[in-house]
Amino acid sequence: MSTGVEETPDVEREAELEELLGDRVLARETHLNAPGVVVNPGDVQDVLFTLRDEAGYDHCSCVTAQQYEDRYETIYHLKKFADPTDEVSVVVPTPLDAPVSQSAEPVYRTADWHEREAYDLVGIQYDDHPDLRRILLPETWQGHPLSGDYDQDKPQVVTLSEHANPLLPDHRDSEGDTMFLNVGPHHPATHGVLHVKTVLDGETVVDAEPDIGYLHRCEEQMCQQGTYRHQIMPYPDRWDYVSSGLLNEWAYARAIEDLADVEVPEYAQVIRTMGAELCRIASHMLALGTFALDVYGEFTATFMYTFRDREIIQDILEDLTGQRMMFNYFRVGGVAWDLPEPREEFFAQTRDFLDELPAKVDEYNDLITTNEIFQLRCVDTGVLEPDVAKQYGCTGPVARGSGVDYDLRRDDPYGYYPELEWDVVTEGGCDNYSRVLVRMQEVEESAKIVEQCLDILESWPEDERDIQANVPRTLKPDADTEVYRAVEAAKGELGIYMRSDGTDKPARFKIRSPCFSNLQALGEMTEGEYIPDLVASLGSLDIVLGEVDR
Amino acid sequence: MTAAATFFPLQNGETVLLPERLADLTGLGEFGVAGELLAAFIAAFIVANIMLAMTGVAGPWAKRKITASFTDRIAVNHLGPGGILIIVADSVRLLSKENIIPENADRPAYDLAPIVIAGSALLGFAVIPMGSGIHLADPEVGLAFVFAVAGIASIGLVMAGYASGNKYSMLGGLRAVAQNIAYEIPLVVTGMSVVLFAGSLQMGTIVEAQAEPLVTIAGVTIPSWFALVNPFAFVLFLIANFAEVGRNPFDMPEAPAELIAGYQTEYSSVYFVLVYLGEFLHIFLGGAIIATIFLGGPAGPGPAELGIVWFIIKIWGVFFLTQWLRSAIPRVRIDHLIEIGWKGLLVLAFANLFLTAAIVGVIA
Known part of the structure; x- marks a missing residue:
């Protein structure tokens, strides 16, 4: 991927970084996506503050932690919301015997959960972190599963800390007028196994703290045990498992194609783009339906209507990929097979859906967005200011609903998107209503993209339909090559960090889940609002616990 | 018979209540007070069973079918014609389940609550004239009684x-x-405007008052149902009633997505x-009150014997409306709900009452 055109700004950027950080840079590294600077564990906040405030790296996309033979390492993947191709990786090595590093939480709020995860799974300690507890595993867990000395045969005795008093110390006496309420992990509105520790004052939410990890399935570990070529691709379908499969697969495809330097044929890119956007429509339909369910009550026509329409997409995707949900359709360097024969039938079927879509969107607008009670419920509730959204690393429709004009399909182009006509949708309302509007308009934009892809595919010469690049049977990228690549999934920026060690399996596979970062903002969005707003805000974040917990 | 058919007032002014008629028919009346008591008991049994049967149809079957038709689905269709036998299956299922009582439950209250909820609704039907002579009692304070017993449900x-x-x-x-207090007052105040028209709290009299012809257009006589005489009060009452029985968009006490029922x-x-x-009985009781004080009770085209049919159609109409709202309208938030109640409905209800009083006063 690195061409002469890209190198000039890289050199400039590195010079800039050098000037900015001076001798705080211990060493330099080169990741495929960005220059890396190695800094002292004690300089983390200082360096990050400089990078954020003076160089404009306002987006802490991901925090990766890993263990080498001789050291632990934390990598902060920084980007700019204005230009996500302008990246820098801040690498913080810590010694094996004292893995303590300064926390980045004061600089980027989003680092809070990311560092907790690093502590939980790898075992690095973060000084100055406000609340360094385990996040995915139970608090009683022994050992850190992704660290070198973890004994996975050792039985874990997981007990519930039954008598932990969740009330704030100043609310424990009988005078206290707040009530602690566990929302979830089994609650109809948590969209899966999410547990929100809620403190209520009457019906007002004083504090809401999401407790995650109930659906942790060691996805990163499983990917680390699979070979690049074929064994990893089925897993992404299972992260955001509500019909965003192809979008997730693209995240891995993009990362591995950069790592192994694979050029994907254009024809395959068009198919990928079309499939991915169909997935986005399906995913947004589901988001819309479940949000309506949260706001409307036990049962609503909107929910069934969205599922009816999603079902049509599911049929189209089944024809394309052979599967309804767990597609496993992308391959390294292309897609598994060409469009289904007879092609005309597939085109007609998909076009029929697209032709009917505007009428359906109108119907949704009639049913939902123009409803006054709905507006009463959603306008100015769950407010997420743009600055706060950026601090929490929110991406996708959540960020765009807060007016953050950030879409990787346009800002960090991949696939066939740059060749197509479409717009990035943003709404400035920052509330639940804006997020719904963004999703509904994105459905229409996606439909535009699919339509153009269909035109292109239809007129593609028959003898030039290359669906896969020529990729070796076994992929062994050079040792110590590192890459962090993200795509715009249904819920936002889905990134993957991979480090190769010269074998056919990644040495570290880290998933940056958009839902994980988005969910972190829940507390901020709901404090001071009512329980129904908490439910609505949670619905408007559109989280999938499979992706949050991985 | 044309649509212009006359609307028969209930039993032509002479109210014969069900217990009395039963006493006469069976000869129980001859056994004095004991006989009358028995007759009254049998009559109550009949009325309760009509209502429970309707609830039985509504809960497991009609509700599913109606919701399904709103949401492009089929719903139950395996047992019996149109799935109607699901009622039997569901009854067996529900009754054969283990009754799980939480450790922290406050026993007598926990056990009494379901009885209070279901019983209070059932009591209300005692004064509702259902047509075809099915009317248990017609006290002078009928309307007040029905509001009072329906209100007991809040305690439950x-x-x-x-x-x-x-x-x-x-x-x-x-x-x-919070909800019941906020909506009971507008409900009762709006109900009072009807009393001003009818000049009585007695259910029988209210129904009779609505039998008067309002206008005659092209040979079709339109009766003076209070829903037509005062549509404003009718709409107010409908809204307050949905809140009172806790149906969408006011199903706050249940709110499955928030409070898990x-x-x-x-x-x-x-x-x-x-x-x-109890919930379904309350919907039906709300429907019965609406039918009685706004929709002419059991009145309708055809012979007076058809009264019960018209009455059932009317209360099912109200039930249908609740299911429609359930499928189509978002739930309002608790603070909005209280605001609508105290700042909106209450004010409108009083405005309606004073206006009605003024109009009735001028006409009289």
Whole structure:
């Protein structure tokens, strides 16, 4: 991927970084996506503050932690919301015997959960972190599963800390007028196994703290045990498992194609783009339906209507990929097979859906967005200011609903998107209503993209339909090559960090889940609002616990 | 017979109540007070069974079918024609389940709540004239009585809420109180405007007052149902009624997406059936009150014997409306709900009452 055109700004950027950080840079590294600077564990906040405030790296996309033979390492993947191709990786090595590093939480709020995860799974300690507890595993867990000395045969005795008093110390006496309420992990509105520790004052939410990890399935570990070529691709379908499969697969495809330097044929890119956007429509339909369910009550026509329409997409995707949900359709360097024969039938079927879509969107607008009670419920509730959204690393429709004009399909182009006509949708309302509007308009934009892809595919010469690049049977990228690549999934920026060690399996596979970062903002969005707003805000974040917990 | 058919007032002014008629028919009247008591008991049994049968149809079957037709689905269709036998299957299922009582439940209250909820609704039907001579009692304070006993349900909801020993139930119970207080007053005040028209609280008299012809257009006589005489009051009453019985968009005490069915959360098996029955009975009681004081009670085209049919059609119409709203309208938030009640409906209800009083005064 690195061409002469890209190198000039890289050199400039590195010079800039050098000037900015001076001798705080211990060493330099080169990741495929960005220059890396190695800094002292004690300089983390200082360096990050400089990078954020003076160089404009306002987006802490991901925090990766890993263990080498001789050291632990934390990598902060920084980007700019204005230009996500302008990246820098801040690498913080810590010694094996004292893995303590300064926390980045004061600089980027989003680092809070990311560092907790690093502590939980790898075992690095973060000084100055406000609340360094385990996040995915139970608090009683022994050992850190992704660290070198973890004994996975050792039985874990997981007990519930039954008598932990969740009330704030100043609310424990009988005078206290707040009530602690566990929302979830089994609650109809948590969209899966999410547990929100809620403190209520009457019906007002004083504090809401999401407790995650109930659906942790060691996805990163499983990917680390699979070979690049074929064994990893089925897993992404299972992260955001509500019909965003192809979008997730693209995240891995993009990362591995950069790592192994694979050029994907254009024809395959068009198919990928079309499939991915169909997935986005399906995913947004589901988001819309479940949000309506949260706001409307036990049962609503909107929910069934969205599922009816999603079902049509599911049929189209089944024809394309052979599967309804767990597609496993992308391959390294292309897609598994060409469009289904007879092609005309597939085109007609998909076009029929697209032709009917505007009428359906109108119907949704009639049913939902123009409803006054709905507006009463959603306008100015769950407010997420743009600055706060950026601090929490929110991406996708959540960020765009807060007016953050950030879409990787346009800002960090991949696939066939740059060749197509479409717009990035943003709404400035920052509330639940804006997020719904963004999703509904994105459905229409996606439909535009699919339509153009269909035109292109239809007129593609028959003898030039290359669906896969020529990729070796076994992929062994050079040792110590590192890459962090993200795509715009249904819920936002889905990134993957991979480090190769010269074998056919990644040495570290880290998933940056958009839902994980988005969910972190829940507390901020709901404090001071009512329980129904908490439910609505949670619905408007559109989280999938499979992706949050991985 | 044309549509211009005359509307028969209930039993032509001479009210013969069901217990009396039964006493006459069976000869029980000859056994004095004991006989009359027995006749009254049988009559009550008949009325209760009509209502329970309707609830039985509505709960497991009609509700599913109606919702399904709103949402492009089929719903139950395997057992019996149109799936109607699901009623039997569901009854067996619900009754054969284990009755799980939470450890923290406050026993007598927890056990009483379902009975209070279901019983209060059933009591209300005692004074409702259902047509075809099915009318248990017609006290002079009929309307006041029906509001009073329907209001008892709130106590049941609070009992269920706090006695369940569950925070969600507690919140649901609290919401139920706040909501019932906020909506009972507009409900009663709007009901009073009808009393001004009819000049009586007696259900029989209210129904009779609506039998008068309002206008005659092209040979079609339109009766002076209060819904036509005062549509404003009718709409107010409908809204307040939905809030009172806790249906969408005012289903705050249950709010499954927020409170996981609120005060019902901890009820299972027979207790759940009772709570559920109570809810449906309340919808039907609301429908019955609306039918009686706004829609001419059992009046309708055809012979007076068809009264019960028209009455059932009317209350099912109201039930249908609740299911329509359930499928189509978002739930309002608790603070909005209270605001709508106190700042909106209450003011409008009083405005309606004073206007009606003024108009009735001028005409009289």
